[in-house]
Amino acid sequence: xxxxxxxxxxxxxxTETRPVRIVLTGIALAFIGLFLVVPLVSVxxxxxxxxxxxxxxxxxxxxxxxxxxxxxxxAAIAVPLNLVFGLSAAWAxxxxxxxxxxxxxxxxxxPFAVSPVVAGLIYVLLFGAQGWWGPWLAxxxxxxxxxxxxxxxxxxxxxxxxxxxxxxxxxxAQGSDEExxxxxxxxxxWQMFWRVxxxxxxxxxxxxxxxxxxxAMGEFGAVSVVSGHVRGETNTIPLHVEILYNEYNFVAAFAxxxxxxxxxxxxxxxxxxxxxxxxxxxxxxxxxxTEE
Amino acid sequence: MRKLIxxxxxxxxxxxxxxxxxxxxxxxxxxxxxxxKDYNPVFAKHYQAKFNDKVTIQQSHGGSSKQARSVIDGxxxxxxxxxxxxxxxxxxDKGRQINAGWEKKFPNEAAPFSSLQVLxxxxxxxxxxxxxNDLVKPGVQVIVPNPKxxxxxxxxxxxxxxxxxxxxxxxxxxxxxxxxxxxxxVPVLDAGGRAATTTFMxxxxxxxxxxxxxxxxxxxxxxxRGGFEVVYPSISIDADLPVAVVDKVxxxxxxxxxxxxxxxxLWSPEGQEVAAQNYLRPRDKAVAAKYAKQFPAxxxxxxxxFGGWKVAQKKYFDDGGIYDQVxxxxxxx
Numbered sequence: 001x002x003x004x005x006x007x008x009x010x011x012x013x014x015t016e017t018r019p020v021r022i023v024l025t026g027i028a029l030a031f032i033g034l035f036l037v038v039p040l041v042s043v044x045x046x047x048x049x050x051x052x053x054x055x056x057x058x059x060x061x062x063x064x065x066x067x068x069x070x071x072x073x074x075a076a077i078a079v080p081l082n083l084v085f086g087l088s089a090a091w092a093x094x095x096x097x098x099x100x101x102x103x104x105x106x107x108x109x110x111p112f113a114v115s116p117v118v119a120g121l122i123y124v125l126l127f128g129a130q131g132w133w134g135p136w137l138a139x140x141x142x143x144x145x146x147x148x149x150x151x152x153x154x155x156x157x158x159x160x161x162x163x164x165x166x167x168x169x170x171x172x173a174q175g176s177d178e179e180x181x182x183x184x185x186x187x188x189x190w191q192m193f194w195r196v197x198x199x200x201x202x203x204x205x206x207x208x209x210x211x212x213x214x215x216a217m218g219e220f221g222a223v224s225v226v227s228g229h230v231r232g233e234t235n236t237i238p239l240h241v242e243i244l245y246n247e248y249n250f251v252a253a254f255a256x257x258x259x260x261x262x263x264x265x266x267x268x269x270x271x272x273x274x275x276x277x278x279x280x281x282x283x284x285x286x287x288x289x290t291e292e
Numbered sequence: 293m294r295k296l297i298x299x300x301x302x303x304x305x306x307x308x309x310x311x312x313x314x315x316x317x318x319x320x321x322x323x324x325x326x327x328x329k330d331y332n333p334v335f336a337k338h339y340q341a342k343f344n345d346k347v348t349i350q351q352s353h354g355g356s357s358k359q360a361r362s363v364i365d366g367x368x369x370x371x372x373x374x375x376x377x378x379x380x381x382x383x384x385d386k387g388r389q390i391n392a393g394w395e396k397k398f399p400n401e402a403a404p405f406s407s408l409q410v411l412x413x414x415x416x417x418x419x420x421x422x423x424x425n426d427l428v429k430p431g432v433q434v435i436v437p438n439p440k441x442x443x444x445x446x447x448x449x450x451x452x453x454x455x456x457x458x459x460x461x462x463x464x465x466x467x468x469x470x471x472x473x474x475x476x477x478v479p480v481l482d483a484g485g486r487a488a489t490t491t492f493m494x495x496x497x498x499x500x501x502x503x504x505x506x507x508x509x510x511x512x513x514x515x516x517r518g519g520f521e522v523v524y525p526s527i528s529i530d531a532d533l534p535v536a537v538v539d540k541v542x543x544x545x546x547x548x549x550x551x552x553x554x555x556x557x558l559w560s561p562e563g564q565e566v567a568a569q570n571y572l573r574p575r576d577k578a579v580a581a582k583y584a585k586q587f588p589a590x591x592x593x594x595x596x597x598f599g600g601w602k603v604a605q606k607k608y609f610d611d612g613g614i615y616d617q618v619x620x621x622x623x624x625x
Contacts, residue, residue, distance in 0.1 A: 128365035129364065129387060130365060130366075131365070145366050145367075146368070228352055232350065245490070246322065246486045246487065246490065
């Protein structure tokens with residue numbers, strides 16, 4: 001996951017013979033074809049099997065619209081939260097030395113290590129009617145589980161590491177020399193952040209945000225546990241897809257699934273573009289360095 | 293696409309749900325979707341005419357025990373409509389959202405209709421499946437949802453058990469061997485009844501699907517009548533499908549009147565008619581007579597022969613119970 005942004009160019013030295021190379025490449029391509037391309041294509045074929053009209057009808061149906069809306073709202077809350085957290089955590093970890101730092105790094109990775117279903121259950125245990133804070137919440141008529149706040153919480157949890165994980169290696173590699181220089185020249189904290197730190201990390205940051213967003217919109221397991229599956233109320237797109245599929249409504253299920261697949265494709269395109277940008281910038285930097 | 297984008301934008305910025313006078317949430321199990329899709333508008337019309345109030349019904353579906361768990365954990369259901377009383381009893385015991393004695397609030401132990409387990413086989417019945425004893429034959433693949441997570445699966449387990457125990461010379465030990473034989477032939481254990489149907493019909497796995505009679509009709513509607521046949525076994529289990537008002541929620545929301553009317557109307561001739569149309573066996577004698585042709589007479593035994601659901605659940609399906617022992621003995625082979 002980490003380090004995807006700075007791929008240093010390296011010269012290719014291989015000693016394998018031609019047949020070995022062909023076989024290895026063939027296996028890799030066959031694998032990708034079988035496990036990635038064919039399923040992806042089949043989603044779109046199934047979605048359009050009975051024509052454009054049914055495809056569109058499945059997407060503008062009220063329950064589908066409400067699922068799309070809820071998914072967008074969830075991502076719109078979860079991603080900025082992760083952005084702020086990821087930035088502060090990466091900043092603290094990369095630029096400062098403090099006790100418990102390695103502990104913090106490990107904790108950030110926790111959502112990757114824990115199954116999403118467990119993540120959902122944690123929130124049920126905390127906020128559910130039988131949970132720790134359930135009675136208090138019920139007394140004050142605050143709904144968290146089986147309502148939008150619960151879905152947002154679960155999504156924040158599973159997307160927690162993306163931004164921080166992207167930024168920590170990047171900021172550690174850059175060190176704090178430039179920030180120190182800015183301080184010496186009399187910059188305030190904000191000036192230093194906006195003029196020095198942010199320009200240095202913006203592509204890594206964008207990359208993390210793209211990944212976090214993709215996961216936020218696509219999350220199934222954790223959200224499924226806390227959603228309650230009320231049609232038109234607490235279903236996100238992935239949950240809506242499951243319901244449609246269980247209702248034998250395959251065209252509509254695949255139509256909504258194709259939205260998620262499209263999102264994945266857009267994410268990939270954006271990601272490649274960001275990678276290409278960073279690489280080009282890095283190349284330019286190296287050229288400047290050699291010219292000087 | 294041109295139509296889609298404005299519609300999406302509209303939904304994001306403008307769509308506040310139309311506010312009805314009363315909104316009820318019906319938390320139900322998987323295969324009841326189709327029935328309530330038909331019943332809800334019929335009830336809403338009746339309610340509007342009688343009380344001049346508009347009522348909107350929201351639905352939530354999933355495996356029955358999972359749904360009960362959600363209500364216990366705080367999903368604010370006004371009514372629950374389940375496929376066995378243990379799921380409602382669990383809400384009484386663990387969540388206390390429903391008051392004890394719920395089964396006395398409506399007729400027929402609060403079960404407005406019933407179903408039974410039938411065998412669904414592929415067109416032409418290539419494996420010649422006629423009764424429960426054909427399910428243990430070598431080479432027959434049986435599709436059943438998991439009895440741990442699904443009432444549908446539990447009914448199947450007990451139906452097979454009851455069949456074997458009632459054979460001449462049958463006893464508990466023989467029944468246990470028989471059920472072990474059936475589950476040995478199960479290649480996939482889905483979590484719920486609907487998932488099992490999808491496995492059988494869509495993924496084309498298995499020779500026989502054991503499920504509720506009304507689910508067979510849903511398969512016919514969705515996949516056409518040409519692809520499968522329904523086999524009525526010599527004896528089956530009577531599956532009463534109970535309903536209850538969630539007292540704590542309706543008292544808090546002030547929806548008791550509408551929630552009780554919603555369930556009571558299930559026993560009306562109109563409600564019973566919708567049930568029969570969805571192949572749920574009605575209680576109303578007139579409706580039952582009208583639809584007699586679609587409900588062949590089958591010898592049935594009830595859950596009371598197992599001591600009621602509370603006893604049966606504990607003995608057969610709780611952790612370490614007979615089902616777990618059977619599953620463990622199959623896994624060992």
